[in-house]
Amino acid sequence: MFAQTSFFAVLATVVSAVVLPRAADTTVTLVNNCGYQVDPAAYPAVTYNGAATGGFPLAGGASASVTLPANYSGRIWGRTGCDADGNCETGQCFQGGENCTSPAPTGPTLAQFTINGYASSDYFTPTGQGNFNIPLTITPGSGCSTAPVTCTDANGDGNGCGATSSCPTGTSYTIQFC
Ligand SMILES: *[C@@H]1O[C@H](CO)[C@@H](O)[C@H](O)[C@H]1NC(C)=O
Ligand SMILES: *[C@@H]1O[C@H](CO)[C@@H](O)[C@H](O)[C@H]1NC(C)=O
Numbered sequence: 001m002f003a004q005t006s007f008f009a010v011l012a013t014v015v016s017a018v019v020l021p022r023a024a025d026t027t028v029t030l031v032n033n034c035g036y037q038v039d040p041a042a043y044p045a046v047t048y049n050g051a052a053t054g055g056f057p058l059a060g061g062a063s064a065s066v067t068l069p070a071n072y073s074g075r076i077w078g079r080t081g082c083d084a085d086g087n088c089e090t091g092q093c094f095q096g097g098e099n100c101t102s103p104a105p106t107g108p109t110l111a112q113f114t115i116n117g118y119a120s121s122d123y124f125t126p127t128g129q130g131n132f133n134i135p136l137t138i139t140p141g142s143g144c145s146t147a148p149v150t151c152t153d154a155n156g157d158g159n160g161c162g163a164t165s166s167c168p169t170g171t172s173y174t175i176q177f178c
Contacts, residue, residue, distance in 0.1 A: 027067055027141075027173075028076070033178040034177050035060050037059050040079075040175075047066060074113060078134050109131060110125075136176070149165050
């Protein structure tokens with residue numbers, strides 16, 4: 001009886017793993033190519049070091065890996081000139097603080113993402129024009145042949161300002177600030 005129970009328990013585990021895969025999280029590597037600290041912010045929250053976060057400091061030259069939950073739809077942006085309390089010169093959260101819990105303010109360059117949208121694809125847009133603080137580039141990882149898209153200034157220059165690109169869901173991305 002015990003052996004039979006554990007056999008079915010194992011079988012159930014195997015079947016659920018094969019038939020019902022958990023939708024994979026999407027990895028986004030944030031690269032701070034600016035010569036100064038940038039505080040990435042995200043709304044809704046992303047996962048960083050195992051915890052939900054709406055933002056954290058990232059030193060000049062540093063990078064950090066975050067994950068977007070399955071079917072994430074939201075925005076990531078860089079804040080500049082932030083003090084330890086999350087008071088920033090650009091991109092500050094509406095409600096203040098390091099951990100953003102409200103949608104992006106107008107002002108900063110935005111990396112908009114919709115994960116697992118129409119046709120099992122991810123859609124991403126660097127939005128600059130009228131909404132620009134620092135250059136931003138989104139680069140898809142392996143498995144997607146879409147070229148990097150960038151927004152380089154407030155005039156909408158770069159190959160991707162306001163343009164939406166797509167990749168198959170499951171692709172990883174890099175967002176580079178500056
Ligand atoms: C940040 O805010 C999110 C909600 O957006 C919350 O789940 C999380 O616990 C907060 N993290 C910290 C470090 O306060
Ligand atoms: C994500 O979207 C797919 C397709 O619409 C759906 O089947 C799945 O349950 C969703 N996953 C989560 C975690 O919401």
